Amino acid sequence: MEISTSTNICAFQPGRERLPVEFSIETCAKAGYRVLDINFCMGLNPDSPMRGDGWEAYVRSISALAQSHGIRFNQSHLPYYDVDSERGTERARQMEQLIERSIIGSAMLGAKWCVTHPFTAREGKGVSSVSLEKNLEYFGSHLKTAWCAGVGIALENDFEYHTGQPRGRVYCAAMEELISLCDAFSDPAVGVCYDFGHANLTGGFHRHNLNLLGGRLKALHVQDNHGEKDEHLMPFFGSIDWKDAMAGLADIRFPGELTFEIQEWGRYLPRELKYIAAEQSLVIGRRLAAYYEEALREK
Numbered sequence: 001m002e003i004s005t006s007t008n009i010c011a012f013q014p015g016r017e018r019l020p021v022e023f024s025i026e027t028c029a030k031a032g033y034r035v036l037d038i039n040f041c042m043g044l045n046p047d048s049p050m051r052g053d054g055w056e057a058y059v060r061s062i063s064a065l066a067q068s069h070g071i072r073f074n075q076s077h078l079p080y081y082d083v084d085s086e087r088g089t090e091r092a093r094q095m096e097q098l099i100e101r102s103i104i105g106s107a108m109l110g111a112k113w114c115v116t117h118p119f120t121a122r123e124g125k126g127v128s129s130v131s132l133e134k135n136l137e138y139f140g141s142h143l144k145t146a147w148c149a150g151v152g153i154a155l156e157n158d159f160e161y162h163t164g165q166p167r168g169r170v171y172c173a174a175m176e177e178l179i180s181l182c183d184a185f186s187d188p189a190v191g192v193c194y195d196f197g198h199a200n201l202t203g204g205f206h207r208h209n210l211n212l213l214g215g216r217l218k219a220l221h222v223q224d225n226h227g228e229k230d231e232h233l234m235p236f237f238g239s240i241d242w243k244d245a246m247a248g249l250a251d252i253r254f255p256g257e258l259t260f261e262i263q264e265w266g267r268y269l270p271r272e273l274k275y276i277a278a279e280q281s282l283v284i285g286r287r288l289a290a291y292y293e294e295a296l297r298e299k
Contacts, residue, residue, distance in 0.1 A: 001257065001258055001289040001292050001293070002034070002035050002074075002257045002258070003033070003035070003257065003258050003260075003281075003282055003285035003286065003288075003289065004033070004035040004036060004037055004074050004075075004257040004258065004259040004260070005028060005033060005036060005037065005259060005260040005261075005262070005278070005281055005285075006036075006037040006039045006077065006221075006259065006260060006261045006262075006263065007021045007024040007025060007028070007036055007037065007038055007039045007042075008024070008039045008041070008042075008261070008263040009024060009028065009260060009262060009263060009265075009266065009277055009278060009281065010023060010024040010027045010028065010266065010274040010275075010277065010278060011023075011024055011039070011042070011263060012263045012264065012266070012267040013267060013271075014267065014268060018042065018045060019271065019274070021038070021039070021042055021062060022062070022065055023271075023274075024036075025062070025065055025066055025069065025071060026065070026069065027274055027275050027278050028071075028278045029069035029070070029071055030275065030278075031275055031278035031279045031281075031282055032279070032282050033071065033278065033282065034070055034071060034072065035071070035072055035073070035074050035257055035259075036066070036071055036072075036073055036074070037073065037074060037075045037076060037077065037111075037115075037259050037261075038062070038073050038075075038076045038077075038105075038106065038109055038111060039076070039077045040076055040077060040078055040079055040098075040102035040105060040106070041077055041078075041079050041080075043079050043098045043101070043102060044079055044098075050098060050101055050102065050105070051094075051098065055101050055105070056104075056105075056108070059105040059108045059109065060108065062109065063108060063109050063110075066109070072110060073106075073109040073110050073111040074111060074112065074113075074219075074256070074257050074259065075106075075111050075112065075113040075114070075115060075154070075193075075219045075257075075259060076102065076105075076106040076109070076111045076113070076114050076115065077114075077115045077116075077261075078099050078102045078103065078106075078114050078115065078116040079095060079098050079099055079102060080095075080099075080116060080117045081095045082119070083119040083138055084119050084120060084121055084122055084123075084134070085122070099116075099142060100142070100145050102114070103142060103145045103146055103149055103151060104145065104149050106149070106151050107149035107150050107151045111151060112151060112152060112218075113151065113152045113153070113154040113191065113193070113218045113219045114146065114151055114152065114153055114154065115154045115156055115193040115219050115221070116139075116142075116153060116154070116155065116156065117155075117156050117158060118131070118135050118155050118156075118158065118171055118172040118178070118181060119131070119134070119135065119138070119171065120169065120170050120171040121133075121134040121135075121171070126168075126169035128171060128174075128177050128180075131171035131172075131177075132171075132177070132180060132181055132184060135171070135181055136181075136184055136185065139153065139185075139190075143185070143187065143189060143190065146189055147189060151189075152188075152189045152190065152191055152218060153189060153190050153191075154190075154191045154192060154193040154218045154219040155172065155178060155181060155182055155190065155191070155192055155193065156172075156192075156193040156194075156195055156198070156221070157172055157173065157175065157178050157192070157193075157194060157195055157198050157199055157202075157209075158170050158171065158172045158173045158198060159173050159198040159199075159201035159202050159230065160173045160201070160202065173198075173202050174202070175199075175209045175212050175213070176212075178192060179192075179212060179213065179216065182216050183216075191216055191217065191218030191219070192213055192216045192217050192218060192219075193217075193218065193219035193220065193221060194209065194210065194213060194217055194219075194220055194221070195220075195221035195223070195261070196220070196221065196222055196223060196224070196240055196245060197221065197223040197224060197225045197230055197231070197232060197233075197238075197240075197261075198221075198230065200224070200225055200227050200238070200239065200240050201225065201227060201228075201229075201230065204227060204239070204240065204241075206240065206241075206244065206245040206248050207244050207245065207247055207248035207251065208248075209248070210245075210248035210249055210251065210252055210254075211248060211251050211252060213252070214252050215252070217252065217254055217256075218256065219256065219259065220254075220256065220257070220258060220259050221259065221260075221261040222235060222258050222259060222260050222261065222262075222285075222288070223235075223260065223261045223262050224236065224237055224238030224239070224240050224242075224262075225238045225239070225240075226238050226239050227239050231264055232261060232262050232263050232264040232265065233262060233264065233265055234260075234262050234265045234277075234280065234281060234284055235284055235288060236284060237265075242288055242291060243291050246288055246289075246291035246292040246295055247291070247292075247295040249292055249295075250292050250295035250296045250299065251295075253296070258285055258288055258289060258292075260281050260285065262277070262281060265277055265281075
C-alpha cells in the first residue's frame with residue numbers, strides 16, 4: 001500500500017498565510033514521497049494563480065515540477081463553499097468557476113478522483129431526502145465536467161460538531177446518507193472519500209463504516225483527533241484505534257493509497273522545519289500500511 005499526503009501538509013502557518021504548493025511538493029519529495037494529493041483549496045486564496053487567466057499554465061508548471069521529482073498525483077481536493085446559503089451570489093459564481101477549473105486541473109495532473117463535500121439543504125430542516133435531491137441536482141454539472149476530463153468525484157463524509165458544540169443536522173455525517181447519495185448517482189464516476197477524523201466525530205465506528213462502504217470507497221483522508229473537534233492530527237496523536245481502522249480497509253481490500261490530511265500537525269513548525277512533518281508522516285504511514293498487510297494475512 002502506497003503512502004500519499006495532501007500538499008497542504010507543509011502549507012499551513014500561524015494565522016491565515018499559506019506557503020506555496022511548490023514548496024510542499026519539493027519538501028515532500030525530499031522526505032521520500034512519490035504520491036501526492038493536490039489540494040486545490042489553495043484557490044481560495046484571493047491571490048491564487050487558479051483565479052487568473054493563466055491558470056492552465058500554472059497547473060502545467062505544477063505538473064512539470066512534480067514530474068521532475070518523480071511525483072504522481074492520486075487524488076485532489078476541490079474548493080468548497082456553502083452552496084445552500086450562497087446560491088446566486090457573485091461569490092458563488094466565482095467559486096463555481098474555481099471548482100470547474102480544479103476538476104480540469106486534477107485531470108491535467110493525472111489525479112483519478114476529486115474529493116468534495118456534499119452540502120445540507122436548510123430548507124429541508126433535517127430531512128435527508130431534500131438534501132439528497134439538492135445534491136443530485138447541484139453535482140450534476142460538475143459530474144459532466146468530470147466525465148469530459150476523465151476523472152471521478154469522491155463525496156466525503158461530514159460531521160455535526162464544531163469546536164465541541166452541536167451545530168445542527170448535517171447531511172452525510174451519517175454513513176447511510178453518504179451511501180444513499182453515492183448510489184443515487186448510479187455512476188461509476190461517483191464514489192466516496194472516507195475521512196477518518198470526521199468519522200471519529202460521529203462515533204468512530206471505522207471498521208463498521210468501511211465495511212458498509214465497500215467498493216464505493218475510492219479515496220481516503222487519514223487524520224486523527226480526540227473525538228471533540230476536527231484537529232487534523234498525525235495518526236496516533238488522537239483517539240482513533242488505527243490497527244482496527246486498517247483492519248477495516250483490509251476487510252474490503254481497499255486498493256488505493258493511504259492519504260494524509262494533517263495540515264494542522266505542522267502548522268507551528270518554522271518553514272525550515274516543515275520537512276519534519278513530512279518525514280514523520282511517512283514513518284507513521286508505513287506502520288499503518290504494515291497494520292493493513294498484517295490484517296490481510298490473517299484473513
